[in-house]
Amino acid sequence: GGVAWRQAVWFGVGLVALLVVASFDYRRLVRAAPALYLLGLAGLGLVWALGRSVSGARRWIVLGPFSVQPSEMFKICFVLMTVWVITSRWAQPVGTGTIVMTLPIVAVPFALIIKQPDLGTALLLFPVLVILLIGAGLRLKLLGGLAAAGLAATPLAWLFLKDYQRERILVFLDPFRDPLGTAYNVIQAKIAIGSGQLLGKGVAGATQSRLAFLPERHTDFIFAVFAETWGFVGCLVLLMCYILLVLRGFDIAASSREPVGRLVALGATSLLATQVLINVGMVTGLLPVVGIPLPLMSYGGSSMVASLMGLGLLLSVRMRQFQ
Numbered sequence: 314g315g316v317a318w319r320q321a322v323w324f325g326v327g328l329v330a331l332l333v334v335a336s337f338d339y340r341r342l343v344r345a346a347p348a349l350y351l352l353g354l355a356g357l358g359l360v361w362a363l364g365r366s367v368s369g370a371r372r373w374i375v376l377g378p379f380s381v382q383p384s385e386m387f388k389i390c391f392v393l394m395t396v397w398v399i400t401s402r403w404a405q406p407v408g409t410g411t412i413v414m415t416l417p418i419v420a421v422p423f424a425l426i427i428k429q430p431d432l433g434t435a436l437l438l439f440p441v442l443v444i445l446l447i448g449a450g451l452r453l454k455l456l457g458g459l460a461a462a463g464l465a466a467t468p469l470a471w472l473f474l475k476d477y478q479r480e481r482i483l484v485f486l487d488p489f490r491d492p493l494g495t496a497y498n499v500i501q502a503k504i505a506i507g508s509g510q511l512l513g514k515g516v517a518g519a520t521q522s523r524l525a526f527l528p529e530r531h532t533d534f535i536f537a538v539f540a541e542t543w544g545f546v547g548c549l550v551l552l553m554c555y556i557l558l559v560l561r562g563f564d565i566a567a568s569s570r571e572p573v574g575r576l577v578a579l580g581a582t583s584l585l586a587t588q589v590l591i592n593v594g595m596v597t598g599l600l601p602v603v604g605i606p607l608p609l610m611s612y613g614g615s616s617m618v619a620s621l622m623g624l625g626l627l628l629s630v631r632m633r634q635f636q
Contacts, residue, residue: 323614334625352389356383433603
């Protein structure tokens with residue numbers, strides 16, 4: 314009951330945030346991006362000073378009865394800041410110079426978020442940046458070069474991963490490597506999804522999630538609980554809703570008259586789409602387990618508010634298309 318009540322309060326806060334963001338002209342928000350970005354970085358820094366540790370990860374700042382996760386809010390600041398840099402006159406024409414300018418914008422928060430440790434959110438920044446660069450007209454040849462450089466650096470990244478993160482990747486490659494330890498979540502999630510069959514077991518019959526076989530069931534693995542309760546048909550409906558939302562976002566981006574609006578809409582939409590893809594991929598065992606919530610579904614106030622603020626950005630662009 315407490316969980317549901319808190320989530321309802323956060324949903325209310327998120328709706329207010331959505332209306333506030335939508336009421337601002339997105340161009341003003343992009344102009345304020347450097348200040349917002351620095352605020353976001355300060356939030357990530359504060360986690361170190363004041364952060365509360367939950368199962369070995371420092372990601373939350375406690376404010377009275379609520380705890381806030383700055384890395385979630387930072388995603389929105391990151392989108393605005395990237396748009397600000399890409400559309401600034403120094404970054405024109407879009408090419409190698411633009412990439413060089415955007416790299417520090419990713420690198421600093423990436424390092425701060427990795428330290429929390431929150432690999433999922435840190436890695437999320439890169440696909441969003443790539444989609445924004447493509448949207449701004451970056452040549453794919455340059456991106457290919459970047460991708461090759463990234464792949465070459467992968468072995469180095471392995472050295473920086475914590476033991477449990479390495480273990481998650483090894484479990485992804487061999488799911489039955491440690492069935493009662495690191496692979497437990499994914500195996501239980503697959504059992505839950507499979508047991509939902511076509512129409513699901515309903516709320517009362519969802520044994521995997523109700524009897525707590527499935528850990529993290531109201532946060533990162535909510536999709537498995539949903540699949541068990543509502544079955545294949547329910548999952549299809551949920552994924553169709555996400556697809557329609559994402560297509561609508563891309564449509565707003567495509568019909569925007571000027572580059573700033575196009576990129577803001579593209580950034581907000583790609584943020585949502587990437588999170589859905591990674592979360593569903595992770596729960597179904599198609600991707601390694603990284604802590605990424607399912608937007609608008611997972612329990613967590615910061616995630617809910619950040620997702621709704623992203624939708625607020627889309628509305629802001631849509632409402633001012635013809636000005």
